[in-house]
Amino acid sequence: MTGHEYLESQLDAEKFDTSEEPEIKEKRDEVEELLRGEYGSKIISFKYSGSIAKHTAIKSSKDMDLAVHFKHDSFDTLKNMYESVSDFLEKHYTIIDQRVSIGLDGLNVDVVPGRRIDTEDTTNNDVNLYRTDTETRIKTNIETHKKHIRDSSARNEIKLMKIWRERWALKFKSFAIELLVIKAMESFSGSGLDNKVKHVLQYIKDEVESINLIDPANSNNNVADIIDSSRKTLFKTTAEYCLTLLEEAGEDNDSKVAAWKQVFKDTSSDSTNNSRGTTAPAFGIIVKETQDSGRQPDRRHG
Structure with a gap:
């Protein structure tokens, strides 16, 4: 695989x-x-x-x-x-x-x-x-929102980033993720879901804290403004940690797959061991429980 x-x-x-x-x-x-x-x-x-x-x-x-x-x-x-x-x-x-x-x-x-x-x-x-x-x-x-998302060629990458968000219990609006992934993919011409998702993670690390996500129906509406800075920072640090996992995997294919399983916090039966048969490293991100930690963030229309 x-x-x-x-x-x-x-x-x-x-x-x-x-x-x-x-x-x-x-x-x-x-x-x-x-x-x-x-x-x-x-x-x-x-x-x-x-x-x-x-x-x-x-x-x-x-x-x-x-x-x-x-x-x-x-x-x-x-x-x-x-x-x-x-x-x-x-x-x-x-x-x-x-x-x-x-x-x-x-x-x-x-x-x-x-x-x-x-x-x-x-x-x-x-x-x-x-x-x-x-x-x-x-x-x-x-x-306009529906057409912008449905006509994009990034729907699989959007779904994967939503899965990633859910697995890490991150609070980030779905509409903002959709706009962010589409924007990230504008600067990528490669192929392969692994390369595309890695590019999006790098884009999050580099840009999410200062990004402008312009509503395609209103150029005066920056959707990113409604996301708390603490949530942007946690989004960034989680992406950064996941990129470290992928970099440390090297070029060995089995190690790469094991790293992707860690990136997606895969809890299936074979996901706790890497290619050498040792236990995968513990996750380095702690998600602090808050009063609303189990609730999805309020969504701006879209």
Whole structure:
């Protein structure tokens, strides 16, 4: 087995089971019908996004986002719009108020209330969202996000970096990972999943603390700004440690595969021993448990 083949096996092991999609979709449709019944003609349309729609879902990170687009004059303020939807959903679900979305606990569904910007053209999907952390608005376009991710040639690398994030229990928004990987791969022309992922890890080490991740639907929105500096630093130091593992493996193929297993914290039965039959070195990163350590970070729309 080569490093490329090993990473292919990780993609296969973490492949999103499409048989789960109808159940998640049913829950999303239930939420949509409740919102439609409550708000009626105030709504222009519903839009669907999330990792399943963008084809970047993995077993351990899968979701459907339900964006509800209100007419421009449906609410006096964006804050009133967000709070109205949040209060309504709380009557039916256990909710998690996030920066621009409302998480529905246990459903793998997030609701994103947005107010259409164009009052004439109903086909223009630009909306303003309400940011609860800063009490400001943010312009975005869910259809532009989906096209940007789905049309990229980096979806396998995105999935692998999501697997890596989950295995190391790192807190880094999925949309930010998607944008980061696409940006990293713009400067790489090589082949092989092992070479590509190593390049992304190097890019994280070199750039993540100062990177600009520009929203493809709004050049004034730097998605990286919403990620805490401590999370960026932990992302960097974990990538740096993993690169050290790969460098120390040398050119021996079995050693390389053993190193990749360590990079992905592979707990399968043959992953604790390296090619010489000795125990693989202990991981050098300590993930500090915090009050919200088991929860995924709030996602900016996308």
